Amino acid sequence: MTKKIYPCLWFDNNAQEAADFYCSIFKESKILSANPVVVNFELNGTKFMALNGGPKYKHTPASSYVIECENQDEIDHYWETLGQAGRYDKCGWLADKYGVSWQVVPSILGELMSDPDRAPRVTQAFLKMQKFDIETLLKA
Structure with a gap:
């Protein structure tokens, strides 16, 4: 397998807000890409995806x-x-x-x-x- 595995966190239409929050806390962090549905970000070298999936899952x-x-x-x-x-x-x-x-x-x-x-x-x-x-x- 050549691709890394990373978590996708489900949010109710506040993925960008959450990604910004996490990036403000971890010293080595950054937003990698963002669109209305998905925000990819990195915390201390670990990639995360934040998904605006709606209220279905908690x-x-x-x-x-x-x-x-x-x-x-x-x-x-x-x-x-x-x-x-x-x-x-x-x-x-x-x-x-x-x-x-x-x-x-x-x-x-x-x-x-x-x-x-x-x-x-x-x-x-x-x-x-x-x-x-x-x-x-x-x-x-």
Whole structure:
């Protein structure tokens, strides 16, 4: 296969608004093309399509986009900007104002979870969190 796979996000006639919103949040982002039906955009090197599909389908947390963050400032940035007027859940999960689900997680989480002695304590720590706190995870 020579073509990349990328997600298509369904919107109710506000695809351009959503694409502009996401591009305002991610540092390395841009609108690639736009017409009244489809907006193609890129966030940190990942291509997305936003489709003005109408009210038939809604976003669900069953599909989410993971943002691996190198530090607490990055976690705070994405949590606050994507989460404005959205819904928050446990373990770094949030739904933005369009209903799209995101997981804002520290990149160190996989390493912490791969240590069999530490993993149970780290798990107990992050199950109590909504927004991840890296310092608390490191102390667990």
